[in-house]
Structure formats: structure tokens, C-alpha cells
Amino acid sequence: MTPACKVLKSNKIEFSMHEYEHDVNVKNFGLEAADKLGLSVNVVFKTLMVTDDKNYYIAVLPVNHQLSLKKVAQVFGCKKLHMADPKIAERLTGYLVGGISPIGQKKRLKTVICASSRSLEKIYVSGGKRGLDIGLNPNDLAQVLSANFADIIDE
Numbered sequence: 001m002t003p004a005c006k007v008l009k010s011n012k013i014e015f016s017m018h019e020y021e022h023d024v025n026v027k028n029f030g031l032e033a034a035d036k037l038g039l040s041v042n043v044v045f046k047t048l049m050v051t052d053d054k055n056y057y058i059a060v061l062p063v064n065h066q067l068s069l070k071k072v073a074q075v076f077g078c079k080k081l082h083m084a085d086p087k088i089a090e091r092l093t094g095y096l097v098g099g100i101s102p103i104g105q106k107k108r109l110k111t112v113i114c115a116s117s118r119s120l121e122k123i124y125v126s127g128g129k130r131g132l133d134i135g136l137n138p139n140d141l142a143q144v145l146s147a148n149f150a151d152i153i154d155e
Contacts, residue, residue, distance in 0.1 A: 002128030003094065003104030008136065011144050015136040018124065022098075022131035029098035030063025033124065033133050044124045044133065045117065047102045049084035049092070049109070056084055056092055059152055060102050060125060060141070061114040068154035075112045075150045101128040102145055111147035113138060118149055 001009075008015045020036035022029075034044040041064035048059045048067055057076050059067050073081040086097045094106035102111055102125055117123050117138035125141065127134040142149060 002101065002132065004101035004126075004128040004134060005104075007104040007144060008134070013136060013140045013144055015134050015140075016122075017127060018133045018135060020131050020133075028063075029126075029130065033126075034063060037124070037133060039124060042116070043120055043122065045114070047100045047126055049089040049100070050081040051084045051088075052078045052081055056088070056109050057081070058102055058105075058109045058111040058145075058147075059114075060111065060117075060147070061152055062116060065114070066154040068152055071150070071154075072112060072152045075148070075152065076110060095126070095128055096130065099126050099129040099132070101126040101134070102141070102147075103134070104128060108145075111145045112150050112152055113142055113145075113147050114153060115149045115151050116153070117141075 026032040030046040034041045044063045046063045092107050122135045124133040124135045
């Protein structure tokens, strides 16, 4: 039971767990999850950490899209953001890269979820370890994270 699962359970949020055998040679964890779980890439979401070198933020978006740093900076009221160092992301979240869940992180960070998720009944995010995804309603995810929805995809 990962910290992400514990948080969802304690908040009485309905979710499903989906495990698969992670291939250590795979570098695109999100696409691997979609492929191995037989899911559309539009419903599998990745968790990315960005920073302005003072504060850190989380963006949750479909695995088949690129994050627009400009759009996400606007969402958080920053001039400019860049991707956080993976080692810092691991330290702040308590999770390993490729298994970073937006839920149950060591330090709760301001989070934005891609607006495209609003039209979906269920999305899949990392469950807190490589080879584990959690399926849940995007509104439940936003509620548990106190997150907003916004257009954060690079077109």
C-alpha cells in the first residue's frame, strides 16, 4: 500500500489499482503504462515537477502530450518555470522518477491538472511506484490535491 493509496483510502475516494511488470529499459514510463495496461494514451496521465528555483509545482497531463512551461507558469503566477531536477523531485515527493504520484507526496505542492481530463470519467496516474497506476475520477483527484484544472498542454 503506497502513500498515494493510503491518502485515497483515508479520504474515502473510490479508486482502482492497476499493476504491470515494469521494464527497466523503458524510459517513457507513461507510455509503457498505457501500453501494458491496454489503455488509451488520452486517459493515462504523467506527473511532472516544475520550478522557478524558489518554489516547486506539480503538473498532471496526458502521457502523449508535452507540458507548456509558458502556460503552467501563467497558472502559478510565475514569470518563468523549468523542469525540476529529477533528484530534487524524488526528494520532495518521496517517490522515484517513473513512479511519482501526484497523491501522497512528502511535501504537498501546488498542483494543476490538465483541463482535458474533465471530459473523462476516469484517469490513470502513477500509484507511487513504477508498475502501479491508480484509476480515479479527475474531480476526485482535484479535490484530494486541492488542484485546479487548466490548459497546460503545448499545442
